[in-house]
Amino acid sequence: MTEADEEKVEVVVVGAGLAGLSAAYVLAQAGVDTVVVERGDYPGAKNVTGGRIYMHPLRHYLPDLWDDAPLERHVTRETITMMAEGASTAITLDNDKFREEPYHSYTILRSNFDRWFGDKVAEAGGFVLPKYRADDVLVEDGRVVGIVMGEEDEIRADVVVAADGVLSLIAEKAGLRQAQQPKHFAVSAKEVIELPAKSIEERFNLGPGEGAAQLYFGTLTKGMLGGGFIYTNQDSISLGLVVGIESLMEREPKIEVHEILEDFKARPEIRNLVADGEIVEYSAHAIPEGGINAMPKLYSDGIVVIGEAAGLGLNMLITVRGMEFAVASGVMAAEAILKAREKGDYSADSLAHYEELLKDSFALQDLETFRHVLGFMENPRLFNFYPQAVCDIFTELMWIDEKPKPKISTTVIREGVGKFLNWSTIKDGLGMLRI
Amino acid sequence: MDVIVCMKQIPDLQQIRIKDREPILDNVPLVWGDLDKNAIEEASKIKEAVEDVKVTVVALGSDKIEQGILEPLAMGADEAVLLTDPAFAGSDSMGTAKVLAKAIEKTGSYDLVILGEGSTDNYSGVVASALAELLNLPMISYVRELEVQDGKVKAVRNMEESFEVMEADLPALVTVAQEINEPRLPKFMAIRKAGAKPRHEWGPDDLGLAADEVGQNALSVETLSNLAPEQDRKNIILKGNLAEQIDALVDALTKEGVLGR
Numbered sequence A: 001m002t003e004a005d006e007e008k009v010e011v012v013v014v015g016a017g018l019a020g021l022s023a024a025y026v027l028a029q030a031g032v033d034t035v036v037v038e039r040g041d042y043p044g045a046k047n048v049t050g051g052r053i054y055m056h057p058l059r060h061y062l063p064d065l066w067d068d069a070p071l072e073r074h075v076t077r078e079t080i081t082m083m084a085e086g087a088s089t090a091i092t093l094d095n096d097k098f099r100e101e102p103y104h105s106y107t108i109l110r111s112n113f114d115r116w117f118g119d120k121v122a123e124a125g126g127f128v129l130p131k132y133r134a135d136d137v138l139v140e141d142g143r144v145v146g147i148v149m150g151e152e153d154e155i156r157a158d159v160v161v162a163a164d165g166v167l168s169l170i171a172e173k174a175g176l177r178q179a180q181q182p183k184h185f186a187v188s189a190k191e192v193i194e195l196p197a198k199s200i201e202e203r204f205n206l207g208p209g210e211g212a213a214q215l216y217f218g219t220l221t222k223g224m225l226g227g228g229f230i231y232t233n234q235d236s237i238s239l240g241l242v243v244g245i246e247s248l249m250e251r252e253p254k255i256e257v258h259e260i261l262e263d264f265k266a267r268p269e270i271r272n273l274v275a276d277g278e279i280v281e282y283s284a285h286a287i288p289e290g291g292i293n294a295m296p297k298l299y300s301d302g303i304v305v306i307g308e309a310a311g312l313g314l315n316m317l318i319t320v321r322g323m324e325f326a327v328a329s330g331v332m333a334a335e336a337i338l339k340a341r342e343k344g345d346y347s348a349d350s351l352a353h354y355e356e357l358l359k360d361s362f363a364l365q366d367l368e369t370f371r372h373v374l375g376f377m378e379n380p381r382l383f384n385f386y387p388q389a390v391c392d393i394f395t396e397l398m399w400i401d402e403k404p405k406p407k408i409s410t411t412v413i414r415e416g417v418g419k420f421l422n423w424s425t426i427k428d429g430l431g432m433l434r435i
Numbered sequence B: 001m002d003v004i005v006c007m008k009q010i011p012d013l014q015q016i017r018i019k020d021r022e023p024i025l026d027n028v029p030l031v032w033g034d035l036d037k038n039a040i041e042e043a044s045k046i047k048e049a050v051e052d053v054k055v056t057v058v059a060l061g062s063d064k065i066e067q068g069i070l071e072p073l074a075m076g077a078d079e080a081v082l083l084t085d086p087a088f089a090g091s092d093s094m095g096t097a098k099v100l101a102k103a104i105e106k107t108g109s110y111d112l113v114i115l116g117e118g119s120t121d122n123y124s125g126v127v128a129s130a131l132a133e134l135l136n137l138p139m140i141s142y143v144r145e146l147e148v149q150d151g152k153v154k155a156v157r158n159m160e161e162s163f164e165v166m167e168a169d170l171p172a173l174v175t176v177a178q179e180i181n182e183p184r185l186p187k188f189m190a191i192r193k194a195g196a197k198p199r200h201e202w203g204p205d206d207l208g209l210a211a212d213e214v215g216q217n218a219l220s221v222e223t224l225s226n227l228a229p230e231q232d233r234k235n236i237i238l239k240g241n242l243a244e245q246i247d248a249l250v251d252a253l254t255k256e257g258v259l260g261r
Ligand SMILES: Cc1cc2nc3c(=O)[nH]c(=O)nc-3n(C[C@H](O)[C@H](O)[C@H](O)COP(=O)(O)OP(=O)(O)OC[C@H]3O[C@@H](n4cnc5c(N)ncnc54)[C@H](O)[C@@H]3O)c2cc1C
Pocket: A014, A015, A016, A017, A018, A019, A020, A037, A038, A039, A040, A043, A044, A046, A047, A048, A049, A050, A051, A052, A053, A054, A132, A133, A134, A135, A163, A164, A165, A166, A169, A188, A189, A190, A240, A241, A242, A285, A286, A287, A306, A307, A308, A309, A312, A313, A320, A321, A322, A323, A324, A326
């Protein structure tokens, strides 16, 4: 090692989230001198997800990692609930496929998972530096050569990996991304509510280790774009909601996200599920909604951008996806860096390989497929009219009073035609074909 | 001159949850006590001010100390002694002092031993005095200013209402108060290079101690209970517009005796 080499590392990763740790894990395993800088007290200290992680897209990315990973419960039941005023209608899917190994998806708590993953990176020879924040990139002759931390500290590196999450400062400082518009984000509030495993299994009708994923949309977001979720963990429940920042800003009268969350929790459908639980974690976080239209440039001389920092996230009303993209993009960036390292060339041309890999993967292809989702979701009828209409029809069918009931078919046809056959709904139906 | 700094890993107090009045310590990350950092900072300052100073950290902690020890080494220590053997776990203050004394003796030479005035977890503040006794050293406690000169240490003690200036011949032991300095945040390169500094791991055998002389087997004080004070939540929800809510809040706090005493 020369004197100059001693003052720098090969790769510095900013952010010990799923994306950054995945990249660092692959690099460290390949013997690359890698440092991960994380502003939190430990990896995962502040990281928020819903959370559920789909395993099938991931298994071949970090094949040796998942077997003893601290995941929570494998999801065996999916429920979507449409919420109206004072009523809700739920659709539940149980499928034996969900009980077959390898399991389809798991609930996950990032504070546990990321911390464990950080230890794995360290075991592989990577260096994880918590409690340090990157504030800027170091640029020399137009290329990124490291990061700046605080007033007088810096880390020089061949490549900087920006994995600093949704509001990525590093991508912005490196000039890879423009200032974002509010409509490209949603905001979320989430609570982790502790309950004994046995209560969770009883309340949600689950076997040991089995989990439920429940998604909610309709009046809970008070006409705004968004939805709510509940995921069962081993000994806790993750409960939260997501609301578009733009609709939140435009709303009159103003309302705070945590108030919406309180109202959601107070609904009888939810109240009993979390009764007597202790809130052990409260968090708020932004979510990218811009999809593929709002992605930054993914690489430049001496830098690549991965995970949510690269805008790799999908909010499709019924699910938020980002963790698989984070892992996959981290692994692909690492592969591109390994290739660049062989050539000793970390220029933009060389690192462009990362984008090629990403384009060929499910990540960018899914983002492309669902590029119209956001436009579709901006339709307020989705959050008030439709859930209300469905609940009204269902109530009409189920409600018995002293008057004679009409035939079921009469009810369905009368209500259905009346509510669902008009210009707006036909337009919505056509819009749906695009997503 | 040989300066020894004693440090102890403790659970990160900000991350401890209380459940049924008991602290939940599982999985809580370990950190250095704040006052321990003042101690190593002061040693580093002496090293910068006086020629030929070697600083050795003697650290008590878990097997997860590997990364943590980089911090004092990066802050200026030259060498580390790690007392991480599980046999040491659960020591009381006297037991801790005994282990530290043996380890310090084993380093061969010590002119100044520095500790925080207490550990931020138990804060019994006994270890330093016991250690001074075992090593037969003069001790100056609650030090807010420290100077080493001509084989002597001169210190200003914080007596709350007044300051006391004291002097002792080296070798000596001092405990430092939080106001003595502002611990530095080591730079990345210093942390990285700290990995190459010498470290020794010493267990009871190395210190010439038998298994029943250390840790939980050698408690002189038994902890009967360790409970958080009971806190009843009032569960008062204030209603009305902001101005009304503020009035109601002030009323409620006054009624509780929190305000307007
Ligand atoms: C409420 C909510 C629900 C979600 N639900 C799901 C879900 O069910 N399934 C799913 O797949 N995805 C979900 N997502 C999205 C998913 O959580 C993210 O896509 C994923 O966490 C992105 O990973 P990342 O590593 O890119 O970023 P992050 O996990 O955000 O990690 C970024 C890291 O960088 C650190 N950092 C930031 N700036 C700096 C700096 N300047 N210096 C040093 N460190 C820095 C942060 O502390 C953090 O550790 C959800 C997100 C939210 C908010």
